[in-house]
Amino acid sequence: MADKHSRRATEQDLGVERPDRIRNVVLVGPTQSGKTTLVEALLATAGAIPRAGSVEDGTTVSDFEEGEHTHHRSTSLSVAPLVHAEVKINLLDTPGYADFVGEVRAGLRAADCALFVIGANDTVDDATMALWRECGQVQMPRAVVVSKLDHARADPDAVVALARASFGDKVLPVYVVAADGSLTGLITGDGVEGDPRRGELIEGVIEESEDETLMDRYLGGEQIDEAVLVDDLERAVARGSFHPVVPVCATTGVGLAELLDLCVRAFPAPGEHTCPEVFTPAGATADPLACDPSGPLVAEVVKTSSDPYVGRVSLVRVFSGALDADLPVHVSGHFSSFFGADAGHDDHDEDERIGVLGHPFGAQQVPAARVLAGDVAVVGRLSRAETGDTLSDPERPLVLKPWTMPEPLLPIAIEAATRSDEDKLSSALSRLAAEDPSLRVEHSAETGQLVLWVLGEAHAEVALDRLQHRYGVAVEQCDVVVPLRECLAGPSKGHGRHVKQSGGHGQYAICDLEVEPLPQGGGFEFVNKVVGGAVPRQFVPSVEKGVRHQMERGVRAGFPLVDLRVTLVDGKAHSVDSSDMAFQSAGALALRDAAEGTTVSLLEPYDEVAVLVPDDQVGAVMSDLSARRGRLLGNDKVGEDRTLVRAHVPQRELVRYAIDLRSATHGAGAFTRSFAHYEPMPEDQAKQVVAER
Numbered sequence: 019m020a021d022k023h024s025r026r027a028t029e030q031d032l033g034v035e036r037p038d039r040i041r042n043v044v045l046v047g048p049t050q051s052g053k054t055t056l057v058e059a060l061l062a063t064a065g066a067i068p069r070a071g072s073v074e075d076g077t078t079v080s081d082f083e084e085g086e087h088t089h090h091r092s093t094s095l096s097v098a099p100l101v102h103a104e105v106k107i108n109l110l111d112t113p114g115y116a117d118f119v120g121e122v123r124a125g126l127r128a129a130d131c132a133l134f135v136i137g138a139n140d141t142v143d144d145a146t147m148a149l150w151r152e153c154g155q156v157q158m159p160r161a162v163v164v165s166k167l168d169h170a171r172a173d174p175d176a177v178v179a180l181a182r183a184s185f186g187d188k189v190l191p192v193y194v195v196a197a198d199g200s201l202t203g204l205i206t207g208d209g210v211e212g213d214p215r216r217g218e219l220i221e222g223v224i225e226e227s228e229d230e231t232l233m234d235r236y237l238g239g240e241q242i243d244e245a246v247l248v249d250d251l252e253r254a255v256a257r258g259s260f261h262p263v264v265p266v267c268a269t270t271g272v273g274l275a276e277l278l279d280l281c282v283r284a285f286p287a288p289g290e291h292t293c294p295e296v297f298t299p300a301g302a303t304a305d306p307l308a309c310d311p312s313g314p315l316v317a318e319v320v321k322t323s324s325d326p327y328v329g330r331v332s333l334v335r336v337f338s339g340a341l342d343a344d345l346p347v348h349v350s351g352h353f354s355s356f357f358g359a360d361a362g363h364d365d366h367d368e369d370e371r372i373g374v375l376g377h378p379f380g381a382q383q384v385p386a387a388r389v390l391a392g393d394v395a396v397v398g399r400l401s402r403a404e405t406g407d408t409l410s411d412p413e414r415p416l417v418l419k420p421w422t423m424p425e426p427l428l429p430i431a432i433e434a435a436t437r438s439d440e441d442k443l444s445s446a447l448s449r450l451a452a453e454d455p456s457l458r459v460e461h462s463a464e465t466g467q468l469v470l471w472v473l474g475e476a477h478a479e480v481a482l483d484r485l486q487h488r489y490g491v492a493v494e495q496c497d498v499v500v501p502l503r504e505c506l507a508g509p510s511k512g513h514g515r516h517v518k519q520s521g522g523h524g525q526y527a528i529c530d531l532e533v534e535p536l537p538q539g540g541g542f543e544f545v546n547k548v549v550g551g552a553v554p555r556q557f558v559p560s561v562e563k564g565v566r567h568q569m570e571r572g573v574r575a576g577f578p579l580v581d582l583r584v585t586l587v588d589g590k591a592h593s594v595d596s597s598d599m600a601f602q603s604a605g606a607l608a609l610r611d612a613a614e615g616t617t618v619s620l621l622e623p624y625d626e627v628a629v630l631v632p633d634d635q636v637g638a639v640m641s642d643l644s645a646r647r648g649r650l651l652g653n654d655k656v657g658e659d660r661t662l663v664r665a666h667v668p669q670r671e672l673v674r675y676a677i678d679l680r681s682a683t684h685g686a687g688a689f690t691r692s693f694a695h696y697e698p699m700p701e702d703q704a705k706q707v708v709a710e711r
Contacts, residue, residue: 037392044129049114059268064100117474120456138172226254288392315339373399512612527600529589564605646671
């Protein structure tokens with residue numbers, strides 16, 4: 019039954035006139051913690067849908083997830099609004115699986131507070147702890163929800179103890195489950211005076227109170243008024259310095275009304291949350307934003323998707339000003355300005371016009387004429403807007419600094435399944451990358467491969483599934499080719515003879531070269547020591563050009579030849595049949611001939627890898643890196659219980675490292691990588707590469 023303060027959300031309800039009547043709450047937590055089921059139950063409690071799972075009006079739990087043709091559930095951010103106590107609460111449901119942390123980051127950006135949902139039969143995983151620390155760095159208000167109280171192995175007290183051990187001693191329960199299954203407040207409830215958890219909660223609240231006399235009065239035996247304690251608790255939650263725990267059960271309804279009350283009374287309105295940094299498109303710092311509907315328009319695209327009927331759809335958080343239907347806006351995307359050229363998204367600035375404007379309601383949209391600062395909106399038909407872009411006034415364009423996206427470290431090489439798919443692939447990948455900033459598309463000039471950089475296997479599966487079912491492009495996976503190099507082990511000489519006669523002008527060019535390797539990184543040098551005009555002056559650049567082309571093609575396994583000095587010492591020409599192309603061919607032949615007279619080694623790229631793991635897993639990670647032919651560089655202590663292991667590792671050994679590290683550390687490990695240098699490949703592996711090529 020809906021709470022008396024709640025009512026069914028209507029089109030009129032979803033539009034608010036003041037930002038202080040909005041709460042943007044993101045739900046985070048591990049997969050299977052029950053976030054989406056909790057969202058549905060809260061909607062039912064508030065009367066936004068008839069009941070959890072009802073199909074009376076066509077609204078079900080699936081309306082608050084993005085439907086994908088995979089077995090992965092909840093792979094994308096979704097928004098479900100409700101109205102409680104005349105306050106609109108936008109519930110932002112995020113995926114729990116580690117591969118979709120980019121969607122979680124987007125949800126954190128759009129929200130002003132967070133509910134960490136943990137099953138009463140579960141534990142606190144490392145990914146959830148990392149998100150808790152991330153929220154703590156920006157002082158985002160947080161509460162903990164212990165869900166699934168009706169599970170056969172539910173142990174809410176143990177989960178609360180685990181949450182305190184993981185998140186800190188400012189995490190305390192504010193409700194307990196009574197014998198009849200209902201909730202009792204530890205501050206205001208009857209029959210809890212002797213409960214030690216009540217005393218611990220009161221002391222925790224008083225420690226956060228702005229009234230410095232309160233603790234002395236409490237320790238002196240004075241009974242502190244319950245209303246004072248509740249007010250202090252709510253202020254501490256809003257500041258992000260105190261984190262209440264609320265037990266809930268989506269199936270029985272226990273705790274749902276109390277959780278909604280907490281969101282309304284203790285969580286901050288958008289105006290109480292600091293807005294992101296804002297700049298001009300030229301990079302100059304702009305005046306800080308305030309959540310003011312009369313201020314300059316600044317909104318951010320936190321999610322992009324494609325609809326087969328209306329085209330590109332943007333989920334937008336309005337930070338300042340207001341969005342109006344049919345409003346002209348300036349769309350700015352400046353990832354590389356903030357994160358460098360490797361961000362994977364080209365900078366862009368263009369003017370567009372708001373098409374369809376509405377309030378998000380899961381997979382549906384409720385039409386809106388205007389959306390104010392502090393609220394979340396759906397905008398249709400912004401053809402160039404990408405996730406992370408800023409919408410602003412065309413007369414006063416501004417750019418929000420994008421949130422930091424996780425770096426995709428798993429490469430997946432793909433190729434079009436058919437010629438028809440090949441024609442559509444480039445456009446489909448551009449649209450896919452616009453939707454998902456955690457996906458990077460690389461067209462490798464060296465290997466000719468098309469590589470998708472993703473966060474994990476599930477992320478790859480969803481990306482390929484979207485290509486096929488959303489954009490109608492079938493692709494096939496292939497082995498990732500790591501770009502190698504070739505080099506000569508010692509000096510050599512080569513003779514190139516390109517002589518052909520087939521009627522009319524023939525082709526005639528002969529040249530002799532001496533080659534010698536340069537130190538690593540020495541590049542390429544071409545020296546002309548021809549005397550007496552044996553090779554006419556105009557054809558000397560032709561020989562060099564032919565040598566360069568052959569170096570690009572390689573002389574052993576088809577990889578570029580590097581670090582070489584080539585000296586042209588002699589040759590012959592014909593007054594009629596010699597030409598630029600003939601001497602290019604002769605130069606290439608001479609280089610190949612020289613390579614036959616010495617050893618050609620393969621060089622492989624090494625990356626510098628930094629692996630962050632819990633202290634108890636350092637030994638296993640170091641052993642694994644050594645087994646991958648890595649050279650350990652050292653360890654650095656990070657915080658109280660983590661260590662950063664640094665090593666140089668061949669790129670060929672890192673192709674699946676993102677998957678292997680997650681498996682070996684149960685998701686607790688993370689790593690970064692950056693190019694270091696090239697080194698000779700062991701000959702047994704080099705022979706295998708040559709055989710494969």
